[in-house]
Amino acid sequence: MKNDLREAIVAADPRLSRFRPLRRILAHDEFNTGTHGWCELIGNYDGRGDLGTVDDHMRDFRPPQLSACNFFDIGTHGAMSGTYALKLATRPITGHTAVAIRRLTMSGRGKVQIEAYFTFKTEATLGDDASLNTFGDVAWDGNLHPSEAQFGAFTVATDICGDGGLRYHTVARYQNTDLDNRLTRRWMYPTVPEPTPREHFEGKVKLQYGADFTAPNPEDWKAFGEPQELCYNEVPTKVNWHYLRWQLDTEKRRNVELQINDRIMDMSHIPVPPYEESYDSLENLLNFYFSVRTHTSVRNFLFVDSALISVDW
């Protein structure tokens, strides 16, 4: 009875009924009222505040924008929940990544779920050059647009730590194209933990600007599930919102499942390698991030209309 009442209340609220939250909602973010704590990620700096000490590959993840989805052809497209969406935008530099992170802590252990309505686009390319009609494997045919091959990848991930400094990441990446700009349209996970500023400080790793900060070696990424075509919708200025629901279990330190629109992928078998050494200062850390990475010299965008984070503890 209690559960039926709860479901009825959620179903009667158009802002919530588009989600399937777990019992306790920690955050419900619509971006008509600010960024709700989704901010730029940056690597760590020294005690002097010298930003020159930030790792090269983590010093330029770009500030998120509150975007009305304004485009050159129609002007304002608008978002799903109103006018504004959170926008992550890369630089027009191959390999560049934009990251927005949301920082929480855990008051329990168990199921954690992030849901979002998102879309991914490239910046429109304008010019007279006929070569703009072809990119990668895609030639403009009135339906497929070369810009679709100019979108690299977007990622949703966590940074979690607790129980004496045991730290790990769960990661799900949609790789739209590989590094040779061929459409792959598949979901991937890394087999290694993300390189950290402490590992750089200790001389264990030094990555270059534009390195893939989540897992820099392409060999460390594995596909899961079946390839999935999303609704890019032909040109870079049409926005269709996709549903994402990703569930974790912090008791087991595992992924549970990822739902993207009508596809639910079991992720419970996917390894979640923790760091071998413990971390201080991060007890009960619960961070979520979205990132977008371009594999070309074209800006890539990830738009998030809304996000909801819920837990069962």
Added chain:
Amino acid sequence: MRQSMTAVLERNTTFEGEFATEPYEAAWATEARWFVQILSAGSDGEAGLRVVTQISPDGITWCDYDDIEHVATGVGVTSWPVREFGHWLRVRGEVDTAGAAVTARIYLAVKS
């Protein structure tokens, strides 16, 4: 309560010659303010940046906001406001001394 946001568009970036910041979309904001903080002003400490605000209808094609060239010279912060800018903002600029390298942070503070 009004909405506000500070974006660090360039962070300890070393400029040589001409540059432009990345497009920043801020249709929700009524007012904006640029802060250009020079951290290192060339080998003689006297180099600077000449900076012009630019606006755009689409984030792709740009024009100058006005005919004012803001000059930031030596280590320190220079600031100016912008209003009625439409939906996209950036600055274009150049190092004011040939061959010099200037390291700076560029903040954009926007408010509804």
